[in-house]
Amino acid sequence: MTIKIDVDMTKCQHYGQCVFEAPDIFRLNSDDKLEYTAEADDSERANIEAAIDVCPMQAIRIVE
Amino acid sequence: MGGLRVAEALRRFGYAGPVTAIGDEPHAPYNRPPLSKEVLATEVSHEAVAFPQRPATEDVNWVLGTRAVSANLANSTVTDDTGLVHEYSAMIIATGLRPKRIQVPNGDLQGRHVVRTLEDAIALRAELIEGARIVILGAGFIGCEVAATARKLGCAVTVVAPGVHPIVRPLGTDLAKELQRRHEEQGVAFRMKSSVADLVGVERVTGVTLDSGEQLDCDVFIEAIGSDPNVEWLDGNDLELSNGVLTNNDLQAIRVDGTVVENVFAVGDVARFANPVFDGEPRRVEHWNIPTDSAKRVGQVLAASLAGDAVALAAAKNKPFAPIPSFWSDQYDMHLLAYGLLGLADEIRLIEGQILGDCVFGYYRRGQMVGVCGIGLRSVVQSFRKEFQLEA
Numbered sequence A: 001m002t003i004k005i006d007v008d009m010t011k012c013q014h015y016g017q018c019v020f021e022a023p024d025i026f027r028l029n030s031d032d033k034l035e036y037t038a039e040a041d042d043s044e045r046a047n048i049e050a051a052i053d054v055c056p057m058q059a060i061r062i063v064e
Numbered sequence B: 001m002g003g004l005r006v007a008e009a010l011r012r013f014g015y016a017g018p019v020t021a022i023g024d025e026p027h028a029p030y031n032r033p034p035l036s037k038e039v040l041a042t043e044v045s046h047e048a049v050a051f052p053q054r055p056a057t058e059d060v061n062w063v064l065g066t067r068a069v070s071a072n073l074a075n076s077t078v079t080d081d082t083g084l085v086h087e088y089s090a091m092i093i094a095t096g097l098r099p100k101r102i103q104v105p106n107g108d109l110q111g112r113h114v115v116r117t118l119e120d121a122i123a124l125r126a127e128l129i130e131g132a133r134i135v136i137l138g139a140g141f142i143g144c145e146v147a148a149t150a151r152k153l154g155c156a157v158t159v160v161a162p163g164v165h166p167i168v169r170p171l172g173t174d175l176a177k178e179l180q181r182r183h184e185e186q187g188v189a190f191r192m193k194s195s196v197a198d199l200v201g202v203e204r205v206t207g208v209t210l211d212s213g214e215q216l217d218c219d220v221f222i223e224a225i226g227s228d229p230n231v232e233w234l235d236g237n238d239l240e241l242s243n244g245v246l247t248n249n250d251l252q253a254i255r256v257d258g259t260v261v262e263n264v265f266a267v268g269d270v271a272r273f274a275n276p277v278f279d280g281e282p283r284r285v286e287h288w289n290i291p292t293d294s295a296k297r298v299g300q301v302l303a304a305s306l307a308g309d310a311v312a313l314a315a316a317k318n319k320p321f322a323p324i325p326s327f328w329s330d331q332y333d334m335h336l337l338a339y340g341l342l343g344l345a346d347e348i349r350l351i352e353g354q355i356l357g358d359c360v361f362g363y364y365r366r367g368q369m370v371g372v373c374g375i376g377l378r379s380v381v382q383s384f385r386k387e388f389q390l391e392a
């Protein structure tokens, strides 16, 4: 099963806290802007949940 | 926030039994930082700041709009303001802080505000209308963020504070001075090394009198002078409550005689714990990552001990609790990001960029890095985060 990830880019301030929790999904590019993979394997779920928790702007969601 | 995070962590670590969460606010848990920033600048509503609810915590018994008035640790009970007595096998203290207020002779006036709760922000938002004259007492993070937001909304803003520069603790003189310059460039006036001696007005505030005797006219007066821990309801249990709830490294509460209460924990702003990343000195850390990090620790330790799982408990305790303090702040187009405990530094150096633009400062104690803070340049700030990771 795959999970779909959505980041509300109107909220995201590119702090990159999510990067430390799910480095395979989230990264900051050379402009310090967030980039992410919108689909991930279910095995990443715990990491993504952790990223959701640590996002200061509460911008990340899992869309089932 | 800490309460919600503990419930989530207990479920994640396998505890399936009952959880009761008592909270005196009428709302389900919500995120506070936007209340001085982007949400205050737009429309303040619970929907805009509510934390997502997860299926795993759907069966938590939320007792909202209800205040815990006392606890009896010997009997393992908490009494709420409806008179109901709740029995527990374990209690987690997550009561956070409340804003300090000044005591002045003419203090009983409308137009006085603080910013801690959603209700506070809604009430303040209604008065931050274009052209309103705002006086903010306190130039810490919240005072500065509210100043920036109020400017954005077209208010005239004066910040009054006892320090030399805004947020000089913990940012340090150079960065704090620059922050002040950027605020002034945006039209904020400062009265530093000053305090408010009294308020002016009948029924509604129309001005403030500074300790220098100067009088400033205003329509809105905001107090942002720090906070006190909500611990009075724990009185009478011999806990060490001189500054929040003193805990050990597993966040278990400590009594005045130094003994540990095995089944009482504290998380978030109210918890005072030593962080082995820095030293053995217990501190309260009022940063947003602490409720989540401390709740994770409590969830893991408590779930294992409630299950009587000695192996899991030993595994949980094997790694010391050593959260990396992190904070951010948004003011105008300025985005601060920091890791560590900047306030411990005896030396502060610019390590990248230029103070007038994006820049990163390093904070050192006896030559050892204890914090890093940047305006912009997030990747650089992030690259130092590992400095505050405890060696495995």
Ligand SMILES: Cc1cc2nc3c(=O)[nH]c(=O)nc-3n(C[C@H](O)[C@H](O)[C@H](O)COP(=O)(O)OP(=O)(O)OC[C@H]3O[C@@H](n4cnc5c(N)ncnc54)[C@H](O)[C@@H]3O)c2cc1C
Pocket (backbone or CB within 6 Å): B001, B002, B003, B022, B023, B024, B025, B031, B032, B033, B034, B035, B036, B066, B067, B068, B069, B094, B095, B096, B097, B115, B116, B117, B142, B230, B233, B267, B268, B269, B270, B286, B287, B288, B289, B291, B326, B327, B328, B329, B330
């Ligand atoms: C305006 C604002 C902006 C902020 N911005 C930032 C930021 O940019 N970056 C950052 O790192 N941190 C920021 N913070 C700090 C961060 O929000 C806190 O660290 C965090 O909310 C602490 O969570 P907590 O669970 O410990 O306490 P809280 O979230 O305060 O939760 C405690 C709850 O307990 C309730 N309570 C208290 N006493 C009782 C009682 N006797 N019975 C029942 N309920 C009780 C309170 O009403 C409250 O609902 C900000 C805080 C505020 C107020």
Ligand code: SF4
Pocket (backbone or CB within 6 Å): A007, A011, A012, A013, A014, A015, A016, A017, A018, A019, A026, A034, A054, A055, A056, A057, A058, A059, A060
């Ligand atoms: S943690 Fe949140 S705000 Fe920060 S980069 Fe990730 S999604 Fe954006």
